[in-house]
Amino acid sequence: MIQCLLTGENGTMEKVAQPCPGCWVNVVAPTDEERAWLEGELGVLPEFVSSALDDEETSRVDYDEDARQIFVIVDYPVVGEDGAGVRPQSPLQYDTMPLSMVFLPERGLFVTISILQNEVVDDLACGRVRNVDTRYRTRFLLQMLLHISQLYLVYLRRIDRLSSNTEARLHASVRNEELIQMLNLEKSLVYFSTSLKSDEVTLNKIAQGRIIPLYEDDQDLLEDVLVEVHQAIEMANIYSGTLSGTMDAFASIISNNLNIVMKVLSVITIVMAIPNIVFGFYGMNVGLPFEGVPLLDNWAFPLLLAVAGCLVAAWIFKRKGLWH
Template identity: 45%
Template structure:
């Protein structure tokens, strides 16, 4: 699917064919879309790279064409286990048009299409590129705060239940943080190389925006690292708690088993089908029960004195 847009009076309007200063947004391209992109002299290998979710952030220049691949965060509502992931966005810039290529719809591009991003123009290619970077860092920070909120909720549940289910949920959040950290670091390297290459003509205001984007990206990396360390610490702590609770249960069962061992032995002996001492006595049942109870009490007392009950 592709759509061609151009900004007019602060709004994105859809047009039928490419014109000077337009934006061509291609989502999940089919063979017809790929042929259309090739007609714009966009390398077919770059198109497939933009659709590869494992592709790292990078940029390259081919004569008057600038290719950029960046990593964007997105919320996968279809996956309840690991909802926060990253996706690849390919950007091709050439005099006259600006092209974005992605394998699926994402909130960053949708916000721009629907006009939720202010001060953006398709006619200013470099500023448009920076606005995409800026919007991506905003969503990274937003999703990181959401991950932190979810981890706090799971931690509260763990305090009450201490189940494996909450530990698995924390592990899934840890996966999201790994995705974010890897993509943010890849973006950071791409930003630094792009800045050093000087292939973008930036005005003073654009340079300030680029610097702000770099700072926010580093902040997102720090947040992801901190949240990852917190989650790892909590998982280790609660895994120890679960293991300790299991040890307590096994300890109680051991105490009960030891306390009943001697009464069980007495009952087993007098349950044998052989002639035993005092079998003819009418009070032997009460004596055996009393001795069994006394033995269980003595075993329990000994275990108490050696602090097995603590």
């Protein structure tokens, strides 16, 4: 999908039929024909297009002196998706995907290339982000980066609430579903932390002003972006440490519960083995206690069971510390 958008006189985002100076070309999941149009019609370098469509590409800034094109790629947060772009129902996991931006100064165009439909470009295209003007390419880039950093904060708060709810359910009953959910959230925080640190490096390169020229207003906006990214990094580290400690605590609880169950089963096995031993005497050609004694001959077996029960009870009371 390719959209050509331009900020109108009233500040709203309007669609235009063809690329024109000052417009934003939004490319989402391009087909082979659309990719050829990007390279042939707009003149975007093929290596930039290939990097933009690589989901494993890391955040960076690149500049081609011959073509005078600036290439910026950053990671943005998404709800975890499979290869077909379908969000799983359960358990929930978050991930990051690359979003690429290309400056074409000779044609006055700003191009974004993303692999999947995403919330970042949708919010900008629908006008949900204020004071956006596609004619100021550097400011538009920084506003997009600011929106990405704010989206990280929103998703991190969602992860925190989800982990708290999952932890509350684990206190009531330890089940595999909740444990898998906690594990997926821990993986999500690792993805967020890694991507945020890469984005921070990219922002620091932009802040130097050597590749992308910055004006005074741009400097203030860039500082806001850096503050948001630093806050997101700190939140991701705190939540990751807390979630990791919680997972270790629940692992210890599960291990302790298993030991208790095994102890109870061992006691039951020992108690059930005693009658089998007594019954085994009757299958052997040996004499039993009290055998041949008047009045006790018929009570020999019940007396043996009673004595065995008393011994087991005394042993249990001794282990529990109820009898000294």
